[in-house]
Structure formats: C-alpha cells, structure tokens
Amino acid sequence: MQADVTTWYLEMLDPAQLRPKLIEHPDLEIRQATLPCPEFSRFLYASVGGQWYWCDRLGWSRDRWLTYLICSQVETWVAYIAGTPAGYIELEKQSSGNVEITCFGLLPQFIGQGVGGHLLTVGVQYAWKLATRRVWVHTCSLDGPFAYKNYESRGFILYDTTIKTKVLPDQPPGPWPGYNA
Secondary structure, three states: OEEEEEEEEEEEOOHHHOOOOOOOOOOEEEEEOOOOOHHHHHHHHHHHHHHHOOOOOOOOOHHHHHHHHOOOOEEEEEEEEOOEEEEEEEEEEOHHHEEEEEEEEEOHHHOOOOHHHHHHHHHHHHHHHHOOOEEEEEEEOOOOOOHHHHHHHOOOEEEEEEEEEEEOOOOOOOOOOOOOO
C-alpha cells in the first residue's frame, strides 16, 4: 500500500533544554549493551518497531548488523524491568559534535507506564556526554502515537518537517514473521 508519511526532525542544542521525567520503579534499570550482539539488537528493533512499520533494518544480514554494532560511534542503552527488556535507545555519534537518536521505543507491554519518558531522559543525558553541538532525532507519522509528544515534552524543538509517499506492507511487520496483533 502507499501512504503519505510525515517525518518530523527535532533537536536539542543545549543539555539545559532537557526537561527530565524520571520515575521511581524498584525493578527498572538502564544498562548499556556493550558487547555487539546482532541477535539481541535485531530482537529489540523488531519487538519495539514491529507494530510501527519499522522495516528498514529487517532485511539486514547478521554481518551487516555486526558491522553496524561494532562501530565505536554507536551505543545501545536498554531499559529492563525485573530483568526483562522493556525498551531501548540507540545513539550514534556523528561528525561536528552531533549525536542522533537512531532508535528509541518500548516493547508494547511497557507502553503507558512512564518508562518511555524515563528512558528518553536517561538516553539524552548519555547522548550529551558524547555530543558537543546537538542531539537530534526524527520521528514520523508511522511511529507510536506518543513518540512526538515525548520528544517535545523532554525539550526537543522541531526544526524540519517532510512528507513523502512510501510503499508499505499492508500490515506492520510485527516482532516476528506471521505475527498478528
């Protein structure tokens, strides 16, 4: 199917722009995945983005995932609740002091519990340890309904918007082949 997809580009130019939202949750921890593991990264990508048409990386081979992950510019931070992955934020250090949030989101069963605001807050704090100029992200009309609002609420400012027609599968891919929501 074809769909017009709006993409919003947002940025934060100073760490002081961050409006934190942290929650008290005794079983919540955020840890960096320091060992490159294509299987785990693909699991996170498909589990978080499968219901939102995240398709770009689904066709990547294991070698392509590994090449991407061993790049010293990429960091993956994972939120766990009681030892179970709840979501993740992926940061990519770029030239000129920029850091892009390349992936961010929660597994479906953890949406609506405040974990997203907390994870984004902590992720942006880590991003500013790498960035000297700005932290930026893009989200689109295919992402979760709270994505844009979460970025805006944390202090990101819109700097560009595009609309493009994209060819999409009839259904979001889901977290695994044959998935039916």
